Amino acid sequence: MNLYEFEGRELLEKHGIIIPVGEVVRRGDNIADAYRKLGLEEVVVKAQVLSGKRGKNNGIKFCSNLEEVEKAVDEIFNMSICGQYVASILLTEKINIESENYLSITYDTNKKQPVLVFSSEGGMDIEDVAEDKIYKKLLDIREKELAGNLELPAEFLETAKSLWNCFLSEDTRLVEINPLVKTTSGEIMALDAKVALDDDAFYRHNKEAQERAKEKGLDSGTITDWDLFESRTMLCRPATEREIAVQEIDKGEKYYQGTAGKYIELEGDIALILNGGGASIANMDALKKVGLEPANYTEYSGNPPREKVYALTKIVLSKPGIKGLWMCGVVANFTNVEETFKGIVDALDEIKPTYPIVVRRAGPHDKDGMKLLEDCAKRNNLNIKIFGKETSMSDTAQVLADMINI
Amino acid sequence: MPILINKQTKVLVQGITGNEGEKAAKAMLDYGTNVVGGVRPGKGGEEVLGKPVFNTVAEAVEQFPDITTTAIYVPPFAAKAAILEDIDAGIPQINTIIERVPIRDTAYCLASAREKNIQIIGPSSLGYISPGIGRIGVVGGPKAQADEIFTPGSIGIISRSGGMTNEVSWQVRKAGLGQSTAVHVGGDLLMGTTYADLLKLFEKDEQTKAVIIFGEHGGSYEFEIVDLIKNKEYTKPLAIYIGGKFASTLPEGMNIGHAGAIVERGKGAVEKSQALSEVGVMIADRYEDLVELIKPYS
Numbered sequence: 001m002n003l004y005e006f007e008g009r010e011l012l013e014k015h016g017i018i019i020p021v022g023e024v025v026r027r028g029d030n031i032a033d034a035y036r037k038l039g040l041e042e043v044v045v046k047a048q049v050l051s052g053k054r055g056k057n058n059g060i061k062f063c064s065n066l067e068e069v070e071k072a073v074d075e076i077f078n079m080s081i082c083g084q085y086v087a088s089i090l091l092t093e094k095i096n097i098e099s100e101n102y103l104s105i106t107y108d109t110n111k112k113q114p115v116l117v118f119s120s121e122g123g124m125d126i127e128d129v130a131e132d133k134i135y136k137k138l139l140d141i142r143e144k145e146l147a148g149n150l151e152l153p154a155e156f157l158e159t160a161k162s163l164w165n166c167f168l169s170e171d172t173r174l175v176e177i178n179p180l181v182k183t184t185s186g187e188i189m190a191l192d193a194k195v196a197l198d199d200d201a202f203y204r205h206n207k208e209a210q211e212r213a214k215e216k217g218l219d220s221g222t223i224t225d226w227d228l229f230e231s232r233t234m235l236c237r238p239a240t241e242r243e244i245a246v247q248e249i250d251k252g253e254k255y256y257q258g259t260a261g262k263y264i265e266l267e268g269d270i271a272l273i274l275n276g277g278g279a280s281i282a283n284m285d286a287l288k289k290v291g292l293e294p295a296n297y298t299e300y301s302g303n304p305p306r307e308k309v310y311a312l313t314k315i316v317l318s319k320p321g322i323k324g325l326w327m328c329g330v331v332a333n334f335t336n337v338e339e340t341f342k343g344i345v346d347a348l349d350e351i352k353p354t355y356p357i358v359v360r361r362a363g364p365h366d367k368d369g370m371k372l373l374e375d376c377a378k379r380n381n382l383n384i385k386i387f388g389k390e391t392s393m394s395d396t397a398q399v400l401a402d403m404i405n406i
Numbered sequence: 407m408p409i410l411i412n413k414q415t416k417v418l419v420q421g422i423t424g425n426e427g428e429k430a431a432k433a434m435l436d437y438g439t440n441v442v443g444g445v446r447p448g449k450g451g452e453e454v455l456g457k458p459v460f461n462t463v464a465e466a467v468e469q470f471p472d473i474t475t476t477a478i479y480v481p482p483f484a485a486k487a488a489i490l491e492d493i494d495a496g497i498p499q500i501n502t503i504i505e506r507v508p509i510r511d512t513a514y515c516l517a518s519a520r521e522k523n524i525q526i527i528g529p530s531s532l533g534y535i536s537p538g539i540g541r542i543g544v545v546g547g548p549k550a551q552a553d554e555i556f557t558p559g560s561i562g563i564i565s566r567s568g569g570m571t572n573e574v575s576w577q578v579r580k581a582g583l584g585q586s587t588a589v590h591v592g593g594d595l596l597m598g599t600t601y602a603d604l605l606k607l608f609e610k611d612e613q614t615k616a617v618i619i620f621g622e623h624g625g626s627y628e629f630e631i632v633d634l635i636k637n638k639e640y641t642k643p644l645a646i647y648i649g650g651k652f653a654s655t656l657p658e659g660m661n662i663g664h665a666g667a668i669v670e671r672g673k674g675a676v677e678k679s680q681a682l683s684e685v686g687v688m689i690a691d692r693y694e695d696l697v698e699l700i701k702p703y704s
Binding site for chain 1: 426429433481482483504505506507508509510513514516517518532544545546547548551555565566567568569570571572573576577593595596597598620622623625626627630647649650651652653656657658659660662663664665666667671692693694
């Protein structure tokens with residue numbers, strides 16, 4: 001999960017990095033109150049989005065009075081930045097800057113270890129900075145304390161150490177400060193924060209983790225509860241009801257038993273229930289190739305129990321305006337096709353769709369699974385075509401297109 | 407000779423008393439792989455499928471000092487401890503099927519493994535299969551299905567996706583060809599064993615005449631292949647499909663498909679295909695086309 005700046009900077013502050021004072025404004029909030037609470041004349045008004053270049057897209061404005069702030073907030077709430085919905089706005093203190101720098105820690109996928117990146121040319125996109133102006137240092141994830149052999153200007157060492165603590169203890173995939181400034185009064189301050197959390201580490205950052213810490217006599221207050229972060233999507237809109245509902249499916253004790261919690265709502269009218277992280281991506285491409293547009297991206301994989309697949313199917317089919325359903329999966333290695341199809345059949349029995357349905361699937365217990373589906377089709381008069389492994393996945397996309405275009 | 411597995415391979419299954427662990431042990435035994443035993447703390451002394459269960463990896467290694475490979479089936483929060491046990495015990499090859507391992511734990515294990523020259527395949531890897539020789543994990547599924555899909559041959563297969571390892575192998579078989587070894591490398595951001603690592607092994611393997619890769623957008627592992635070919639460390643024919651063309655329309659930083667499939671500037675399906683095409687790799691437009699591209703070299 002990517003964090004908004006206002007969330008990320010609080011994590012930085014928690015680890016001792018100095019940030020400017022600020023106030024978050026949401027749609028419908030009283031802006032005058034927030035401005036007065038800040039108690040400063042000169043402020044920066046910053047759009048809160050999950051990625052993209054706010055500066056270049058007028059998402060950051062400098063204001064000197066309430067009227068200007070209200071105008072800026074209004075403008076920003078009405079823009080989309082690199083295709084993303086502006087969820088909230090951060091008002092912060094305007095800082096007098098002596099120098100702008102760049103500091104980040106992320107994973108180098110080739111070296112498979114974290115890498116620290118520093119540049120004295122901050123404030124711009126790091127990709128646009130000349131290679132010789134960038135300092136990179138591979139770190140060893142097993143080191144709890146950052147070693148002192150970093151070739152950074154001495155004044156940034158403390159910040160780098162704090163950032164390493166933040167990177168490790170908050171289970172992040174990326175922590176980036178751009179710009180990391182030196183103020184005219186000599187303070188080192190983070191004027192932005194880009195943080196990506198590692199969703200797979202969620203169980204170390206929730207109420208249960210806090211309870212476990214308490215039982216061990218540790219300070220549970222140091223554990224951030226990720227469940228308190230608001231739901232989000234990187235698309236140009238708030239997360240939809242369906243997207244939020246699907247996230248619940250993989251929660252709970254058995255979270256790792258199969259994945260059935262993936263749903264991205266899209267503009268098209270073909271409902272998709274795909275299988276496998278890789279095949280689903282290939283099949284999105286295949287669907288577009290035959291001229292159909294997806295209503296959603298969804299895949300389940302591993303060995304999810306019947307209940308998970310049922311919940312997922314119900315949500316996928318609840319979208320209005322669906323013209324067809326494509327359920328397409330590979331020759332499964334170990335997914336129990338019968339068990340997962342039971343969940344699908346449960347949902348089809350309730351919804352009884354009238355639009356064309358194409359199914360392609362194979363794998364363990366596929367004959368029994370297909371039989372369940374065929375019986376379900378008969379009792380509900382479904383307009384359905386079912387294929388096994390003899391027909392390739394892409395070819396069944398064309399079958400669906402033909403059924404719809406008759 | 408295939409890669410990663412041979413007739414001397416001796417396998418330990420961690421988490422053998424669990425549902426998935428037992429299923430995997432059975433899948434391996436059914437396929438003729440030598441599973442010597444399993445591990446489950448607190449259940450030492452029991453038996454699963456007639457194989458002894460040990461409390462720790464160290465105990466298992468004491469009994470069977472020639473274990474070559476371990477396959478790990480434990481929940482994600484127990485993954486790090488399980489892998490570190492293997493590294494301490496010096497088991498040379500670790501296959502970890504576990505999905506959703508925190509990246510901090512993966513990086514920790516990879517750093518420790520590298521120091522002792524231990525090979526980790528995964529995380530999130532369903533395993534690998536050398537038709538007629540054996541398999542680690544559950545690639546291919548039940549024996550009858552595995553026999554329909556896999557037969558000894560000259561095509562090496564590497565896939566980021568477990569399902570597509572099977573699917574691509576099936577396309578190969580349908581075209582009348584066979585596989586040398588098919589490897590599911592896993593879809594995580596950090597891969598214990600990469601395309602490049604495996605291509606080097608396939609290069610040396612006489613049985614393998616050509617290789618097929620199912621790749622995807624995000625990460626930079628496909629770019630390592632470019633350097634490998636430029637340095638002539640891999641010289642055999644190679645066909646690749648890179649999924650996720652549609653993802654280029656999504657905002658940067660968004661994650662879709664596998665954990666490693668993040669939308670990143672310059673690392674999309676199109677950019678990867680282009681870079682590989684320039685060094686002579688055959689690019690498939692649809693994954694079904696991979697077989698047609700590779701067939702002349704089989």
